[in-house]
Amino acid sequence: PHAPARPVIAGGAADEPAPEFAARAGRGGGAGEAPADSRADVVRAYAPYAIIIAVFVVCQIDQVKDWLNGATQTVGWPGLHITAASGKPSTLPTFTFNYFTTPGTQMLVAGLLTMIALRVGAGRALRAYGTTLVQLRWAIVTVMAVLALAFVMNASGQTVTLGTWMAGAGGAFAVLSPVLGWLGTAVTGSDTSSNSLFGALQITAANKADLSPVLMAATNSSGGVLGKMVSPQNLAIAAAAVGLDGREGDIFRRVVLWSLLFLAGMCVLSGLQSTDVLSWMVP
Structure with missing residues (x-):
């Protein structure tokens, strides 16, 4: 992918x-x-x-x-x-x-x-x-490993299987979609990795649940952006850039609430965009 x-x-x-x-x-x-x-x-x-x-x-x-x-x-x-x-x-x-x-x-x-x-x-x-x-050595290894895992999951049919299972949530999946992207980036430190790992899964679930594939792919990426601020790799890089080495925990405590609040807002927006209320926003 x-x-x-x-x-x-x-x-x-x-x-x-x-x-x-x-x-x-x-x-x-x-x-x-x-x-x-x-x-x-x-x-x-x-x-x-x-x-x-x-x-x-x-x-x-x-x-x-x-x-x-x-x-x-x-x-x-x-x-x-x-x-x-x-x-x-x-x-x-x-x-x-x-x-x-x-x-x-x-x-x-x-x-x-x-x-x-x-x-x-x-x-x-x-x-x-x-x-x-x-500084980025471990983040580089993580991204490479996640991309390799994404290829294995797609080639083995795991992505399709998981997407079909998640489609069982029906219209509610539109509300949960940003959470997948958020988790992917929070763990891997990369929105690109999150998109590679969950992008095909989001599209499969969207097709099975009669939702917009464009919307689900977009919410995966949007949720991933919100996960960047709590990713350990990004926290370490940001702390080093401003001379706050060793204070990643302090930074995390300052930003985690904002990350979750923005994520909640994105979930609500995604849910509304999947309905007639804001469906006009989706191409």
């Missing part, structure tokens, strides 16, 4: 505070403190986020996307001969190397452009990349 990674990554850029602002917020603004940021400082602080958004927007232009797709290669995974429930060969063992359209490559390009915009030397940039890699 192909997860909607681009909205997840581009939207996630807004989750992290700029280091300059975070550091200044930690110092306070009393007398004798550092002077206010100049306009140039503010522009530099926002530059990385503006560059990320610009790169992703440009790469979504049809002509640019078609040109980038020219380097895509598709290969069959060796040793796998899977048959779908319909009796036809499954497409899951087909692996796609989309070198330039993958969000990871686009993030790398955005990082290189940020180096130029902020005049960061190659040595300093490599050290920053290395530090980030160390």
